[in-house]
Amino acid sequence: MEERMGHAQTLSVETGSCAAYTTMDALRRRPALSLLRDMAQKSAKEEAAERKEGRDETAPQEAQDAAEAPSTANGHPNGEADAEDAEAERASDEAPADEDEGEEEEAPSPEEIQAASEVPSAPVKLELKFKTYPGDQFTHDELHLGDKQVVKMYRNMLLQRRFEERCRQQYQQQNISGFLHLYIGQEAVSTGTVAAIRHGEDSVITAYRDHGLALAMGLDPGECMAELFGKETGVTDGKGGSMHFFGREERFFGGHGIVGAGVPLAAGLAFAHQYRGDEEICVGFFGDGAVQQGAFHEALNLAGLYDLPAVFICENNQYGMGTHIERAAANPDLYQQAAAYDMPGAVANGQDVFSVNRAVQDHVEMAREGQPSLLEVRTYRYQGHSISDPANYRAEGELEAQQKSDAIIRLKKYLLDEDLASGDTLDEIDEEVKQEVLDAIAFAEESDLPDESALYENVYAGEYSFLS
Amino acid sequence: MAEMQLREAIRAAMTEEMHRDEDVFLLGEEVAEYDGAYKVSKGMLDEFGDERVVDTPISEEGFAGMGIGAAMNGLRPIVEFMTFNFSFVAFDQVVNNAANMRYMSGGQYGVPIVFRGPNGSAGQLGATHSNSTESLYANFPGLNVVAPSNPDDAKGLLKTAIRDPDPVLFMESELMYGLKGEVSEEEDYTIPIGEARVARKGGDVTLVAHSKMYHVATDAAEQLSEEGYEAELIDPRTIKPLDIETIIESVQKTNRLVVVDESNPFTSFAGEVAWQIQDRAFDWLDAPIARVNAPDVPAPYAPNLMDAYVPGADQIVDAAKRVMYVE
Numbered sequence A: 001m002e003e004r005m006g007h008a009q010t011l012s013v014e015t016g017s018c019a020a021y022t023t024m025d026a027l028r029r030r031p032a033l034s035l036l037r038d039m040a041q042k043s044a045k046e047e048a049a050e051r052k053e054g055r056d057e058t059a060p061q062e063a064q065d066a067a068e069a070p071s072t073a074n075g076h077p078n079g080e081a082d083a084e085d086a087e088a089e090r091a092s093d094e095a096p097a098d099e100d101e102g103e104e105e106e107a108p109s110p111e112e113i114q115a116a117s118e119v120p121s122a123p124v125k126l127e128l129k130f131k132t133y134p135g136d137q138f139t140h141d142e143l144h145l146g147d148k149q150v151v152k153m154y155r156n157m158l159l160q161r162r163f164e165e166r167c168r169q170q171y172q173q174q175n176i177s178g179f180l181h182l183y184i185g186q187e188a189v190s191t192g193t194v195a196a197i198r199h200g201e202d203s204v205i206t207a208y209r210d211h212g213l214a215l216a217m218g219l220d221p222g223e224c225m226a227e228l229f230g231k232e233t234g235v236t237d238g239k240g241g242s243m244h245f246f247g248r249e250e251r252f253f254g255g256h257g258i259v260g261a262g263v264p265l266a267a268g269l270a271f272a273h274q275y276r277g278d279e280e281i282c283v284g285f286f287g288d289g290a291v292q293q294g295a296f297h298e299a300l301n302l303a304g305l306y307d308l309p310a311v312f313i314c315e316n317n318q319y320g321m322g323t324h325i326e327r328a329a330a331n332p333d334l335y336q337q338a339a340a341y342d343m344p345g346a347v348a349n350g351q352d353v354f355s356v357n358r359a360v361q362d363h364v365e366m367a368r369e370g371q372p373s374l375l376e377v378r379t380y381r382y383q384g385h386s387i388s389d390p391a392n393y394r395a396e397g398e399l400e401a402q403q404k405s406d407a408i409i410r411l412k413k414y415l416l417d418e419d420l421a422s423g424d425t426l427d428e429i430d431e432e433v434k435q436e437v438l439d440a441i442a443f444a445e446e447s448d449l450p451d452e453s454a455l456y457e458n459v460y461a462g463e464y465s466f467l468s
Numbered sequence B: 001m002a003e004m005q006l007r008e009a010i011r012a013a014m015t016e017e018m019h020r021d022e023d024v025f026l027l028g029e030e031v032a033e034y035d036g037a038y039k040v041s042k043g044m045l046d047e048f049g050d051e052r053v054v055d056t057p058i059s060e061e062g063f064a065g066m067g068i069g070a071a072m073n074g075l076r077p078i079v080e081f082m083t084f085n086f087s088f089v090a091f092d093q094v095v096n097n098a099a100n101m102r103y104m105s106g107g108q109y110g111v112p113i114v115f116r117g118p119n120g121s122a123g124q125l126g127a128t129h130s131n132s133t134e135s136l137y138a139n140f141p142g143l144n145v146v147a148p149s150n151p152d153d154a155k156g157l158l159k160t161a162i163r164d165p166d167p168v169l170f171m172e173s174e175l176m177y178g179l180k181g182e183v184s185e186e187e188d189y190t191i192p193i194g195e196a197r198v199a200r201k202g203g204d205v206t207l208v209a210h211s212k213m214y215h216v217a218t219d220a221a222e223q224l225s226e227e228g229y230e231a232e233l234i235d236p237r238t239i240k241p242l243d244i245e246t247i248i249e250s251v252q253k254t255n256r257l258v259v260v261d262e263s264n265p266f267t268s269f270a271g272e273v274a275w276q277i278q279d280r281a282f283d284w285l286d287a288p289i290a291r292v293n294a295p296d297v298p299a300p301y302a303p304n305l306m307d308a309y310v311p312g313a314d315q316i317v318d319a320a321k322r323v324m325y326v327e
Ligand SMILES: Cc1ncc(C[n+]2csc(CCOP(=O)(O)OP(=O)(O)O)c2C)c(N)n1
Pocket: A209, A257, A258, A259, A260, A286, A287, A288, A289, A290, A291, A317, A319, A320, A321, A385, B029, B058, B060, B082, B086, B089
């Protein structure tokens, strides 16, 4: 690796100088490949000579090894031995073993390699177990949720619902444009999750159906609405729109428009927590559709391999656009994917905020102990995929049947049954929330559009002379 | 001639080719039961059945690669990307496999495949959903890139693309799907890949513009005409292979060139045309070549910023005046 980097630098540093002229001149007269081959060999020799003279700071034996046979650690147990003999392409393309590698992770012993190549003599039977969190199984006391907190959760779910009902209307009035994917019906997933994490400390990321989670994470409804209006006061200053909400203060890492693309990011957020050795974890949301992307599988494998403190939450609302999960997944029981990555998988009822909360509490606890996991939450979106989708692919009566187990109505009933709030109080909350949304719209309306110069802001952190 | 929307012309081309050749099939997200995210493949499931009009999961890398494998093994897939933004998930398959296969296999395996779908911005969709990808893909040897501006060209070119022995990226536009135009009713109507169309004659300045930008440039040409300047407007139709001769001929007449292209400017199609013209027709130029691109920034969401982002007719008029040295 170092060798190669060295050459790249030589070439680029010298460009424009006299030395570059000689180099470039030589390149012109000779086939480039032979020139580069000579350079690679010359430099390898020089480095070896330097090491012999003991001027090299790195451990001599290691450096020697690096210059010679690739070790088993870099995956070439029978790799060719001598860098100097190897073809130039190989010498420059294939890095010798990284010198600072192999300290923590011990290379497998010959016995282990042998064991790994053995084939079991009898059929292999696997027993898999996945925890389930059905609805109506949990009380708020069991979940250590205070009475007031449950009322607050109710208020938050209602806020998401009322906010998005108005979004729909504002879209029709052409105050909002672009794609608008509504979360209505799924509110228990966001609220139940946020009540189970260290809000503001743990990292959270999701896909493009992000308004509900943003509000659950405490982003300001006015700023969210202003974003949808494309105003400078919006959560991303009018840059991202509906699909790309962000909230740094809340540790809300977005809103991501490309299906599946956020899942590796969730692994990366968790990697940073692990790297820093802090107590925090990452919760990464994505849809059922994203499970069919390679990115999902790669990310879960990475998390399983590195024991990342991550909870991967699949919000299975049964549809990816117009395609039902049964038509998209070879195995539509998505939580079972966890088994492939050697992590716990479970499934929870997304129409019951307590079921979600219990499940996420359990999974967050695992994550804090360095155990990643996959949690499928079964839910349902009431609206079409986006505002322009009439959802004709639904069976008749399908939506109505789902609405019977509406999470907000369910929680309302619980609050009344358990005497946690009176009907009047709940009505008042609804009025408050409605007003809050109207205020959000007023704020969005009164805000200014971004100045045109904002087009060029935040492309890079520093100065850059833009082409015109 | 029959009047058709762009989406209908594309559908007609696919349908005719599927009747003509059993090896042709359509694969992509929502193409079958949903009739296509933009209704391009409406009715095709009923007509051809689910063996030839195939819904896929959201697995771009997987189904693009599957299409390439099927093409290597004798079929002629049409792979729809819901938009070319999502082709980035399949980038490796398109540029490493589809583009290189014939060369790398010493000519043993070609990849006769069409990747099609909308390209470029389509309103306030934000940075991830507004990429213009033609300049990027045109960079890779082995790929053909076609980006028509009207239903007639779309039909004729898509039929040719489906028959082409090599991969063709066929780029459409959400904003143009409803665009109506006269389409030839000639039986088996095809247009060769790699031929530009001189859409408007004029002697004062040459405008080159494709796809959506062709329409913006038409508008600009009309404005210029009202002010007494006659622009010659060329729709390259095919980005790669590029019909540079037609542009050279025009520049030899007008001596001035403006290239319009919705890509971001750095390494854009417009930059490439400008280079080829200065290389081949430098002595014919009376002014530096101007280009009109999206700005050198990602696409924003806010309506006013997006208006400023997408190249407009005014910018083209200004550029034309600049190269004509008029105020
Ligand atoms: C890579 C990619 N392919 C296609 C799309 C278009 N698209 C947007 S949302 C969506 C469906 C996603 O379904 P799911 O993951 O279940 O999320 P949900 O919409 O149900 O929240 C599709 C196909 C996209 N945004 N990104």
